[in-house]
Amino acid sequence: MPVNTLDEQLVKYLADAHSIEEQALAQLRDAPKIAGDPQLERIFAAHLTETERHERLMRERLEAHGAEPSRFKKTVMAAGGKGFAAFAAAQPDTPGKLVTHAYSYEALEEGSYEMLMRVAERAGDTGTVEAARSICGEEQAMKARLAGAFDIAAAASLRDLAPGDITAQLTKYLADAHAIEEQATALLKGGLKVVDDPELKRLFDEHLSETKHHTERVEQRLEALEGKPSKLKDLALKMGGLNWGGFFSAHPDTPGKLVCFAYAFEHLEIGGYEMLERVAQRAGDEATVAMAQEILADERAAAERLSGAFTHGAELALQEQGVA
Numbered sequence: 001m002p003v004n005t006l007d008e009q010l011v012k013y014l015a016d017a018h019s020i021e022e023q024a025l026a027q028l029r030d031a032p033k034i035a036g037d038p039q040l041e042r043i044f045a046a047h048l049t050e051t052e053r054h055e056r057l058m059r060e061r062l063e064a065h066g067a068e069p070s071r072f073k074k075t076v077m078a079a080g081g082k083g084f085a086a087f088a089a090a091q092p093d094t095p096g097k098l099v100t101h102a103y104s105y106e107a108l109e110e111g112s113y114e115m116l117m118r119v120a121e122r123a124g125d126t127g128t129v130e131a132a133r134s135i136c137g138e139e140q141a142m143k144a145r146l147a148g149a150f151d152i153a154a155a156a157s158l159r160d161l162a163p164g165d166i167t168a169q170l171t172k173y174l175a176d177a178h179a180i181e182e183q184a185t186a187l188l189k190g191g192l193k194v195v196d197d198p199e200l201k202r203l204f205d206e207h208l209s210e211t212k213h214h215t216e217r218v219e220q221r222l223e224a225l226e227g228k229p230s231k232l233k234d235l236a237l238k239m240g241g242l243n244w245g246g247f248f249s250a251h252p253d254t255p256g257k258l259v260c261f262a263y264a265f266e267h268l269e270i271g272g273y274e275m276l277e278r279v280a281q282r283a284g285d286e287a288t289v290a291m292a293q294e295i296l297a298d299e300r301a302a303a304e305r306l307s308g309a310f311t312h313g314a315e316l317a318l319q320e321q322g323v324a
Helices: 006-034 038-064 071-090 094-123 126-147 150-158 163-194 198-224 231-250 254-283 286-307 310-320
Strands: none
Touching: 006 038, 006 094, 006 126, 006 310, 038 094, 038 126, 038 150, 094 126, 094 150, 094 254, 094 286, 094 310, 126 254, 150 254, 163 198, 163 254, 198 254, 198 286, 198 310, 254 286, 254 310
């Protein structure tokens, strides 16, 4: 077990928070241009101003500890933000993909600041606690604004479709949902392998059982519509889940990172099923609407359980680093 001081761990969490803000900035600078709706454009533009402040606050807190942002993390995260924006712009339903992924990213930021707050409290760094609490509140507010924009995003994604195309689009959304469940399965299995803690193992194991059920339900609806899962999407997202497992096993504070990423991924699933529900309503497919609502309840409950594990995850992460 490595032995680190609490201040060293705090600086690492600050550097992570700063790099996440760098990626957020890269996304938000492009998001208004591809939002596809004036109200969505205003939501993203307003949060860009907030995010510029968040980046500055994290940089100042690093400087207060005699540290500076990680150039490597900054470059990687900024490139990732640009890549996400390019991915969203290339999709036929850009507004829906953009809002769904942004909603998940806000949850990632929220979880990261929840962890940072706990580490800063342990270190007695009131300046960082106050900054993290302020930023976390704004990330939660942005997440709520995006949740309130799913109707707008769905309408913007579907407005150019001919009436006869809606069922084909619904099938694509179901294939997307299946691919996301495949990634969730890979992530949860990976988490069970790398975390040696009964409480977290129980959380992941419970949701793995739910996820298998969700996959079966989505497959049933695809079959009913004479569709089938996309092997390419399933493989790509499943490999992404396996790669995340490798990231966690190599990271020195695996429990904290795993809880944060799992929390964010739950919100990716929530956003995906919010969009699927609206497309199914437009198509008049009540069976798919009911399925989406049932799975949404499970995903929200899983996200709530994970949010309740932030403190435990932070404590485990510090213990792994030898911080008493």
